[in-house]
């Protein structure tokens with residue numbers, strides 16, 4: 260199983276990294292992508308990927324971390340690293356409020372241009388901003404993944420038409436997950452990926468900040484149950500999707 264969104268850089272996980280990774284491997288996780296979402300985490304993301312052969316990383320600036328600024332020189336170096344698979348996580352987030360909308364949209368356009376320049380896909384975080392995401396994605400035409408997506412069928416349609424991949428997280432495992440289960444059945448199987456967004460997104464069994472990559476198995480189980488696949492089939496399918504999307 261591939262956890263395509265695990266924040267191994269974050270203190271609660273990083274402080275206990277060997278154990279967290281062992282536990283995940285015992286559960287059946289084989290690969291991890293660490294989206295380093297602020298420039299202060301980029302080098303740590305790279306260091307983890309260099310230490311463990313099955314860990315990859317991405318670099319970008321999350322919309323809620325724009326205030327921490329950029330480091331153009333460092334990003335130009337790191338994006339060329341053989342284990343840097345994507346630009347992310349980047350995106351738009353109007354949930355706290357949309358007062359940062361102009362800054363966020365301008366920043367996102369720069370991230371998309373950067374991804375295009377380096378021929379990398381985008382790992383996208385989006386909350387309450389799907390309509391503003393569509394135009395830049397059309398304009399730059401880079402492959403992209405909507406991470407922990409929980410939008411409706413109608414909302415996801417135009418993104419699927421642009422080739423979107425969609426990763427499902429712990430939200431899929433919750434008893435009140437009707438809407439996201441519906442989305443999981445709707446997204447074509449060759450576009451689906453699994454993730455935990457650990458330590459941030461709770462599952463039915465584990466609350467944040469205690470979520471770890473091992474919980475991606477819970478996500479896979481929920482997806483398999485919703486779609487009538489076996490876990491093995493779901494794993495094979497999403498591993499293949501990840502290889503295609505990240506060009507592994």
Ligand SMILES: [Zn+2]
Pocket residue numbers: 264266294348456
């Ligand atoms: Zn994340």
